[in-house]
Amino acid sequence: MKITVLDNATLANTSLACLEQLGSLKTYELTSPEQVVEHSQGADILITNKVVLNRETISQLKNLKLICVSATGTNNVDLEAAKDHGIAVTNVAGYSTPSVVQHTFSLITNLLGNTHRYQADCQQGAWQKSEMFCRLDYSFNDLQGKTLTIIGGGTLGQAVANVAEAFGANVVMSERKGAPCRDGRTPFDEAIKTADIISVHCPLTEETRNLITLNEFKVMKPSCIIINTARGGIINEADLTSALEQNIIAGAGVDVLTKEPAELSNPLANYKGSNLLLTPHIAWASTESIVRLVKEVSLNIKAFKQGESRSRLV
Structure with a gap:
């Protein structure tokens, strides 16, 4: 053939x-x-x-x-x-499950530890100028004890849950938005309201398109970070940019966009704030x-x- x-x-x-x-x-x-x-x-x-x-x-x-x-x-x-x-x-x-899970936690731990900001400072000579043995310019937060809400309870969501529990996080599995709540799930609004971290692992469908907009960001804790290694379009990109600019949430890790490769006009691709980690759809590709x-x-x-x-x- x-x-x-x-x-x-x-x-x-x-x-x-x-x-x-x-x-x-x-x-x-x-x-x-x-x-x-x-x-x-x-x-x-x-x-x-x-x-x-x-x-x-x-x-x-x-x-x-x-x-x-x-x-x-x-x-x-x-x-x-x-x-x-x-x-x-x-x-x-x-x-690609192991690869996506690993990249998900790479984004989470980098945002929680501000690793990217510390690395940039070291490259620019800030550590060399320090008056003490370390630098504590940015917060460094534990994953242990945090509430991690997972949107999408399939194979990937369950694999992320297993790793999160190994870190000592409290895992919450979100119910579908507006759906009756099943055993083991938490209503969508409550799940995002109580989350310290939200990780998206659901498919892009008409039901999940623009699932998270400015309205949802305003419900979240100001300290919340959100991760999307699923599909672009689930999180409204303009609204996420606004939420980051206005510090409505603390940070985001995004591996997928609505149109790929990223368009020059995409607001997330143009965002320069240190509270966003944007990677070019690589989570699947170990x-x-x-x-x-x-x-x-x-x-x-x-x-x-x-x-x-x-x-x-x-």
Whole structure:
């Protein structure tokens, strides 16, 4: 079978040996919308992370039998169109959980300890000018004893909860906004009102789009920090910028934006305050995660070739 990778750059030069064993492999580092049909022609199997495969494109790919999404989210593939054309679709779930959890706590602990500010001061010679052995210019706060509210109680949310408890934090699992409260959950408004830290791990849906706006920030403690390693759009970016500027909350760690790469006009990308840590959608992308991802894609292809259903969405 002819296998084509449309955005190999997202795999960070990871070995594709396990894919090469399954067919004739062609890779493109990136594929623009105008190049999708050209790059996909003749392929039996397409591998895509973020390249969009819409109905118009799918209808032109006569040899296509399988689309492998090298990610968990599949919003870049028209699943109904694939089904209508008899094309199977698979994804990969769970491969990045350790990486996302680690990055989540990297953001939390850096904000609580003001590590980024101390590091900048050291690079600028402030420690060398100190009159005592250390510098205590900024607060350094324990995670132990803090209330950490998790929005999104799936695999990632539960993994974050486990690590938070190991730190000695008090974990609160938020109920969905406006939903009846289930056992083990806390009503949304109460969960964000009592939180010292809020970590977002829910998917982006119509229900969760703009889940957190200025209204919600005003309910939170002024000392609260919020972390989003889930999806851009769950937190309103203009409202978060205002909340940081006005010290309505103490800080934020953000790894995802509504439009990526970041637009020049994005208010968070332009914000210069030290109470924001912004990273370029890297939480999922540890070396080990990408190795797991490629391996899982290869296993999905192997299962498909053997007539088995594995990680099938269509």
